Every structure is written in structure tokens, then in C-alpha cells.
Amino acid sequence: MRYFTDISKVGALSASERASLQKVTEVYKFRANEYYLNLINWKDSSDPIRRTVIPNVRELEGWGTLDPSDEKTNYVCQGLQHKYRDTVLFLISNECESLCRYCFRKRIFNSGRNEAAIDYSSGINYIQNHREVKNVILSGGEPLLLSTKKIGKILKKLDSIPHLQSIRIGTKMPAFNPYRILKDPELLKLIRTYSDPRRRIYIITHFNHARELTEPSIEALNQLIRAGAILCNQTPILRGINDSAENLCTLMNLLTSVGNVPYYIFINRPTSGNKPFAVPIVKAFNIFSRAKAGMTGIAKRARMVMSHSSGKSEIVGISEDKIYLRYHQARALEDESKIMEYERDDEAYWIDELEECDELIGGSEGIYLSPEKLN
Ligand code: SF4
Numbered sequence: 001m002r003y004f005t006d007i008s009k010v011g012a013l014s015a016s017e018r019a020s021l022q023k024v025t026e027v028y029k030f031r032a033n034e035y036y037l038n039l040i041n042w043k044d045s046s047d048p049i050r051r052t053v054i055p056n057v058r059e060l061e062g063w064g065t066l067d068p069s070d071e072k073t074n075y076v077c078q079g080l081q082h083k084y085r086d087t088v089l090f091l092i093s094n095e096c097e098s099l100c101r102y103c104f105r106k107r108i109f110n111s112g113r114n115e116a117a118i119d120y121s122s123g124i125n126y127i128q129n130h131r132e133v134k135n136v137i138l139s140g141g142e143p144l145l146l147s148t149k150k151i152g153k154i155l156k157k158l159d160s161i162p163h164l165q166s167i168r169i170g171t172k173m174p175a176f177n178p179y180r181i182l183k184d185p186e187l188l189k190l191i192r193t194y195s196d197p198r199r200r201i202y203i204i205t206h207f208n209h210a211r212e213l214t215e216p217s218i219e220a221l222n223q224l225i226r227a228g229a230i231l232c233n234q235t236p237i238l239r240g241i242n243d244s245a246e247n248l249c250t251l252m253n254l255l256t257s258v259g260n261v262p263y264y265i266f267i268n269r270p271t272s273g274n275k276p277f278a279v280p281i282v283k284a285f286n287i288f289s290r291a292k293a294g295m296t297g298i299a300k301r302a303r304m305v306m307s308h309s310s311g312k313s314e315i316v317g318i319s320e321d322k323i324y325l326r327y328h329q330a331r332a333l334e335d336e337s338k339i340m341e342y343e344r345d346d347e348a349y350w351i352d353e354l355e356e357c358d359e360l361i362g363g364s365e366g367i368y369l370s371p372e373k374l375n
Contacts (some may be wrong), residue, residue, distance in 0.1 A: 079117025
């Protein structure tokens with residue numbers, strides 16, 4: 001596969017575009033492979049595939065921070081984040097096949113500081129020694145950029161930990177380069193070996209737009225399913241990429257048809273350089289609600305969430321004047337399932353911009369007002 005890391009070598013762009021985008025890549029790196037660049041409709045300057053990987057001059061507008069979810073507070077050793085009691089996030093790569101312009105973890109490509117695990121043993125020892133950890137998510141960067149041999153060693157170690165209930169691999173490889181999967185029977189053999197009927201390997205993919213689901217991509221997903229993996233997809237909602245009810249609905253239904261069930265739809269975190277892709281919370285929820293009207297029942301299982309430093313909150317409803325969130329997973333155990341009410345603000349992009357109303361408590365059975373409010 002041929003890779004481009006110098007925007008001036010992308011011949012489909014005009015000379016003036018290359019010159020102006022060069023300034024952007026001095027701040028936020030550029031990398032894209034030939035396969036993905038070939039999916040772009042170069043006649044359309046707003047093409048969603050183009051927006052995904054080709055820099056945008058508006059990235060230089062000041063906005064957000066490089067660590068919007070405060071991930072630096074989650075590390076227990078190099079590469080391993082332990083934010084929620086049951087689940088750890090294991091960063092095993094600090095590179096990606098291509099770089100998404102809206103990446104919330106772009107600091108790992110741009111800061112020169114490696115946050116990913118180096119020899120993997122400290123992270124694996126931590127998981128072994130913490131029986132409360134039930135789930136591990138292999139992430140990065142792109143886990144499937146590691147050699148198959150290295151992935152095999154990591155999976156073998158994780159497979160030997162009896163208290164682990166799920167092993168998940170978060171990857172955009174089926175969208176960026178399905179041939180990484182199609183041309184490596186050893187990788188599929190690994191999935192077959194470790195996707196045990198009692199503890200399946202989950203592959204959490206990252207398709208943003210239906211046009212990424214090409215024939216080779218669909219075949220790569222098919223091979224992963226045949227090897228015994230369970231597939232789920234998560235995507236942020238992104239301005240100019242998938243922020244219309246029609247696009248989102250098409251993506252969700254297509255994913256469901258090919259056996260890759262929609263899981264999370266994220267509100268993009270306020271990350272430096274991401275302003276051109278940001279969609280306000282209310283607008284995003286409206287798009288999602290309208291898209292749902294055309295989705296099959298299974299696709300409707302998708303949840304719209306925000307990954308905040310305090311936990312992952314689902315947007316459960318928006319009324320004329322209020323926004324309701326519920327912790328889907330909270331950093332503090334006492335906040336688990338808590339429902340929060342905020343003043344509606346159609347301009348807000350992130351939880352921290354919202355004004356909180358009376359605290360609500362409650363769980364999956366319904367909304368309960370706090371005792372103080374009832375009195
Ligand atoms: S695949 Fe994920 S980690 Fe890699 S650049 Fe895209 S959003 Fe970031």
C-alpha cells in the first residue's frame with residue numbers, strides 16, 4: 001500500500017490548495033493511503049471522504065484542547081487507561097493507517113509523546129492483577145497496524161486471564177484498508193483461535209459514511225464474522241461528513257445489513273483543530289432522531305453519547321427547554337445511571353457549556369426527582 005504523508009504530493013489537489021494546506025499539516029499531521037484517497041470524488045470539494053482525511057484550513061481556528069476528555073488522568077501505566085471499574089482501554093499503537101482530521105486523540109500523532117504501550121507486559125500484568133477488570137479494549141491509534149505476530153502475543157496473554165469477560169478491538173482498518181484483513185489469513189486465524197464461543201472477540205469498527213462500505217470492506221467484515229468475531233460500529237456525528245438524517249440513516253441501515261450493528265454515535269469532543277467538524281448537541285440529536293425514523297429496529301439500538309471526563313452520557317431526550325442526559329457509564333460508581341437535566345442551549349457543543357438544572361436521580365426504570373425536589 002502506498003502512503004502519503006506530504007500533502008504537496010497529493011496530485012489531485014490544486015497547487016494553491018496544496019500550498020494552503022501545507023500550513024495545516026505543520027500543526028496537525030497528514031497521512032492517508034492510496035486506497036482511501038481513491039474513494040474521494042475530487043470533483044466535489046465537500047466530498048465526505050475527502051473531508052475525513054484531507055486537511056481543512058479551518059482546523060487552524062482556535063477551539064478546544066488536545067485532551068478534551070482528560071485522558072491523561074486515566075493512565076495506570078504506559079498505554080493503559082483505567083477509567084471505569086470494569087473496563088480498561090489498552091493503547092497498543094500510536095499510529096493510524098490514515099489520519100482522520102477530526103480525531104479526538106490526535107495529540108498522540110502530533111505531540112511527539114508516545115502514550116501507547118511499549119512492551120505490553122506492564123499493561124497485561126495490571127489486568128492480571130486487577131480482578132475487577134472484566135473488559136479490555138485494544139485501541140490506539142490503530143491496533144491492526146501491529147504485526148499479526150504481535151497481535152497474536154497480546155491476544156494469547158489476554159486469553160489466559162480468566163476474569164476477562166470481553167476482548168474488544170477498536171479499529172478503522174476495515175474502512176481505511178480492508179486488504180490488511182483480506183490479505184492476511186494468519187490474522188483471521190488468530191480471530192478464529194481467540195474468539196471462543198464462551199468469550200467472543202468484539203471488533204468495534206469505525207465507519208462514518210456509507211461510501212466507506214465498499215465491496216472489499218464488506219468482504220473484510222464478512223471474513224471477520226466468519227472467523228467468529230462479533231462486529232459493532234461507532235462513529236462520531238461530523239459536520240459535512242454524516243450530519244444529515246438521510247446520510248446517517250443510510251449508514252446505519254447498511255451497517256446493520258452487513259452484520260455490523262450500530263453501537264455508539266458520539267458527539268465529537270471539543271478537540272483542537274476539530275471546529276470544522278463540530279455539530280451542536282441539539283442539532284446532532286435532532287438529526288439522529290429523524291434518522292431513526294427510517295432505521296430498521298436493530299439499527300435503532302444505536303445510542304447517541306458524549307464521552308466526558310466524568311463518564312459516558314447518553315442523550316436521552318431534548319424538550320422545548322431542557323436537555324436530558326443519563327450516565328451510560330460513570331467514572332464515579334455513585335453516578336452510575338444518574339439522569340441530569342440541563343437548560344436547552346442550541347448553540348452548545350459540549351456538556352461543559354450547558355447549565356445544569358435540579359439534579360435528577362434514577363436508573364433504567366425511569367426518571368425520579370431527587371428527594372429535595374419532591375419536598
Ligand atoms: S482511526 Fe481513530 S485513532 Fe486513528 S486517526 Fe481516526 S479517529 Fe483517530
